[in-house]
Amino acid sequence: MWAPPIEPGTMAEANGSAYQLFIDGAEIPASRGERATLTDPATGEPIADLAIGGREDARHAMEAAERAFRESGWAAEDGSARARTLRRLADLLEAEAESIARLETRNMGKPLRESRGDLQYVVRTLEYVGGLADKIQGETIPVPGPRLAYTLREPLGVTVHIAPWNYPLLLAVRSVAPALAAGNAVVLKPASLTPLTAIAFARLAHRAGIPKGILNVVVGPGKSVGEALALDPRCRSISFTGSGEIGLRIAEIAAQRVIPVTLELGGKSPVIVFPDADLDRAAKGIGHGIFGNAGQMCWAASRLIVHESVHAPLLEKLRAIADATKLGPGLEDGIEMGPLVSADQAVRVLEYVRSAVSDGGVLVAGGDRPAEPRLAHGHFVRPTVLDQVPGESRAVREEIFGPVLSVVSFKEIEDAIRIANDTRYGLFAAMWTKDLATAHTVSRRLEAGMVSINEAPNTFPQTPFGGFKESGIGFEQGTKVLESYTRRKNVIVNVAIPRKKAGA
Ligand code: NAD
Numbered sequence: 001m002w003a004p005p006i007e008p009g010t011m012a013e014a015n016g017s018a019y020q021l022f023i024d025g026a027e028i029p030a031s032r033g034e035r036a037t038l039t040d041p042a043t044g045e046p047i048a049d050l051a052i053g054g055r056e057d058a059r060h061a062m063e064a065a066e067r068a069f070r071e072s073g074w075a076a077e078d079g080s081a082r083a084r085t086l087r088r089l090a091d092l093l094e095a096e097a098e099s100i101a102r103l104e105t106r107n108m109g110k111p112l113r114e115s116r117g118d119l120q121y122v123v124r125t126l127e128y129v130g131g132l133a134d135k136i137q138g139e140t141i142p143v144p145g146p147r148l149a150y151t152l153r154e155p156l157g158v159t160v161h162i163a164p165w166n167y168p169l170l171l172a173v174r175s176v177a178p179a180l181a182a183g184n185a186v187v188l189k190p191a192s193l194t195p196l197t198a199i200a201f202a203r204l205a206h207r208a209g210i211p212k213g214i215l216n217v218v219v220g221p222g223k224s225v226g227e228a229l230a231l232d233p234r235c236r237s238i239s240f241t242g243s244g245e246i247g248l249r250i251a252e253i254a255a256q257r258v259i260p261v262t263l264e265l266g267g268k269s270p271v272i273v274f275p276d277a278d279l280d281r282a283a284k285g286i287g288h289g290i291f292g293n294a295g296q297m298c299w300a301a302s303r304l305i306v307h308e309s310v311h312a313p314l315l316e317k318l319r320a321i322a323d324a325t326k327l328g329p330g331l332e333d334g335i336e337m338g339p340l341v342s343a344d345q346a347v348r349v350l351e352y353v354r355s356a357v358s359d360g361g362v363l364v365a366g367g368d369r370p371a372e373p374r375l376a377h378g379h380f381v382r383p384t385v386l387d388q389v390p391g392e393s394r395a396v397r398e399e400i401f402g403p404v405l406s407v408v409s410f411k412e413i414e415d416a417i418r419i420a421n422d423t424r425y426g427l428f429a430a431m432w433t434k435d436l437a438t439a440h441t442v443s444r445r446l447e448a449g450m451v452s453i454n455e456a457p458n459t460f461p462q463t464p465f466g467g468f469k470e471s472g473i474g475f476e477q478g479t480k481v482l483e484s485y486t487r488r489k490n491v492i493v494n495v496a497i498p499r500k501k502a503g504a
Pocket of ligand 1: 162227266297427
């Protein structure tokens with residue numbers, strides 16, 4: 001289906017600042033009429049009036065998705081037709097990228113430069129995954145006798161996607177796009193704090209030609225809407241990105257329902273700096289890895305493990321980076337770090353800093369709110385560096401989800417590896433060294449699903465993203481991602497030629 005190009009800037013705010021649920025191809029109010037006001041985390045000003053769904057809306061979305069899966073032809077379509085639709089959606093999104101990036105920044109707080117990067121990532125994801133839609137294939141299997149054995153790969157049916165607030169659109173599309181490419185019907189529940197870009201995305205998807213009911217967005221509390229979606233008998237898989245605590249509940253539901261689940265959970269990622277590292281590049285990369293998105297990153301490299309010989313100069317560079325970071329509302333020019341997403345999050349982060357200091361950590365930079373009166377209404381916390389925080393401190397063991405780096409030094413390589421792996425998480429790890437042998441040997445020994453060498457955390461739609469240990473189960477991205485959104489069926493055909501009867 002061809003769709004006309006749209007005027008850039010018209011879809012993100014198609015109905016001004018009023019947002020509805022997106023179910024069965026239409027924007028509709030919540031069945032009980034509930035609404036909420038969202039505020040800009042940088043200023044506290046209202047930015048949107050939003051429908052808040054409940055269990056009935058979750059049921060409605062699941063019904064619509066199941067019907068669309070059976071009747072719309074999306075699953076039966078040739079994969080290349082789905083690929084073209086996803087490509088069209090990528091193009092529409094690219095045309096709209098600026099207005100949607102601005103919407104993301106106003107809703108979530110991150111600097112516009114980062115939201116623009118997120119939008120480009122979403123476009124590339126749709127293109128990449130769209131390109132996989134016509135490459136879903138089974139295999140033929142040699143078996144004894146005159147038989148043909150082969151496998152088919154089929155979509156699962158209705159897939160449920162539950163997303164967090166830190167990369168609202170990017171993380172929603174990361175799992176929704178492959179599910180769509182594989183021919184499933186999708187119900188997405190964005191985080192209640194940051195649902196606006198998901199609704200703008202659904203509008204564009206509809207415009208791109210995704211049939212009604214194939215992509216639904218239900219906003220509402222996790223406990224009612226999220227659980228109702230996961231528990232619905234029509235839900236054939238759950239893709240969850242969020243905290244470990246809720247991830248555990250989702251895993252219980254998946255076990256109870258005997259359905260597959262992908263869990264992308266938290267982290268407490270180490271970054272090791274060896275004595276031969278380029279310290280200027282390392283300091284910049286480490287700053288990016290913990291102060292980017294105001295530290296609200298699952299894979300934030302929040303534990304720096306630095307060789308004692310370069311501890312002092314590296315710490316000085318990090319202090320300078322932290323102190324020079326320009327804080328402010330993300331829509332202003334030149335802003336390097338925005339507010340945290342909510343008042344609660346800012347209080348939580350500062351509480352961790354206090355506990356680290358009372359455990360013996362030394363505050364090197366930040367640790368408080370900025371002094372500028374113009375930032376007083378936003379949820380800002382200064383980039384923070386804490387040195388020599390004891391390994392058993394909560395600030396070292398738990399995910400802070402804010403711009404807080406804890407630093408410890410090491411003497412021997414074995415100590416660095418032991419400290420790096422001394423965590424219940426295993427999402428990401430980084431290291432800075434010019435020595436190839438160190439880089440590859442240590443990578444193998446790090447208990448993390450992703451390792452960056454001489455680079456800030458980096459990922460691409462082409463590379464798998466997933467964690468070890470309590471950081472999750474399964475992965476997103478990469479060529480294999482469609483396996484999570486398809487099921488495998490084995491067919492065996494007896495091809496024996498019947499013997500002719502005697503005399504026939
Ligand atoms: P959260 O677990 O509080 O919420 C995530 C989503 O789950 C939200 O949409 C929420 O409404 C929903 N939810 C809450 N309770 C639910 C329930 N009982 N049933 C179903 N759904 C429910 O997480 P958050 O605070 O939004 O996000 C921060 C967390 O996400 C951090 O721990 C972070 O590390 C993690 N995260 C992980 C990745 C990754 O790829 N590994 C990426 C981003 C964030």
